[in-house]
Amino acid sequence: MPTPALADRQRVAEACHRLSAAGLLIGTAGNVSLRLGDLIAVTATGATLADLTPAQVTVVDLDGAVISGDYAPTSELQLHLGIYRTLPTGAIVHTHAPKSTAIGCVLPELPVLHYQQLALGGETPVVPFHPFGTPELAGAVLDSLSTGKQATLLANHGAVTLGSTLAQAVENALLLEWACALYLDAAVLGTPRPLTPSQQQAVIEIALRTGYGTPKPLTKDHQ
Numbered sequence: 001m002p003t004p005a006l007a008d009r010q011r012v013a014e015a016c017h018r019l020s021a022a023g024l025l026i027g028t029a030g031n032v033s034l035r036l037g038d039l040i041a042v043t044a045t046g047a048t049l050a051d052l053t054p055a056q057v058t059v060v061d062l063d064g065a066v067i068s069g070d071y072a073p074t075s076e077l078q079l080h081l082g083i084y085r086t087l088p089t090g091a092i093v094h095t096h097a098p099k100s101t102a103i104g105c106v107l108p109e110l111p112v113l114h115y116q117q118l119a120l121g122g123e124t125p126v127v128p129f130h131p132f133g134t135p136e137l138a139g140a141v142l143d144s145l146s147t148g149k150q151a152t153l154l155a156n157h158g159a160v161t162l163g164s165t166l167a168q169a170v171e172n173a174l175l176l177e178w179a180c181a182l183y184l185d186a187a188v189l190g191t192p193r194p195l196t197p198s199q200q201q202a203v204i205e206i207a208l209r210t211g212y213g214t215p216k217p218l219t220k221d222h223q
């Protein structure tokens with residue numbers, strides 16, 4: 001069983017710095033975790049995320065027992081652990097990002113306006129409000145993500161994204177915030193027009209055929 005090393009805690013800290021710089025993590029609000037085998041490296045509660053240090057990343061097991069670290073883990077620890085115990089994910093990001101939170105204050109779900117949202121599993125559901133840190137919130141988030149979604153919104157609270165890697169969970173948080181901003185901008189002009197299921201399917205078929213989103217070497221056609 002790999003034990004999270006200083007380098008792994010540093011990666012969690014760097015993910016927080018990136019999300020803070022992008023405006024998704026504000027002050028002490030939000031939390032990030034990374035799975036390494038049966039252990040989880042997770043941000044400490046009360047830490048300022050823009051300046052998070054590796055020492056402010058606590059290592060726990062899947063039952064929440066602290067394995068190493070000097071600080072109490074995030075108050076949303078059970079939300080993270082419930083996901084890791086159930087879904088094959090490598091990292092989790094929870095934010096109170098402004099656009100994502102705004103959407104979750106009004107809509108029952110974020111519809112698919114742009115095909116990039118297909119990377120998040122299509123529409124992003126909004127789970128009902130429960131107070132932070134409660135088993136009810138953790139259970140509602142897990143139910144929402146158990147349908148294969150890579151993201152969910154939390155009513156009047158924020159967002160949770162998953163990733164097979166820490167970088168992917170961060171990218172998904174940025175993508176969700178971008179999609180929420182897109183919805184808000186479009187709604188200024190009129191009623192946003194979602195992609196239909198057949199339009200979404202057409203995009204999926206092209207992406208599968210062309211390997212969209214993956215780097216490819218140049219071929220003769222490009223020269």
Ligand SMILES: [Zn+2]
Pocket residue numbers: 030094095096132157158
């Ligand atoms: Zn929160």
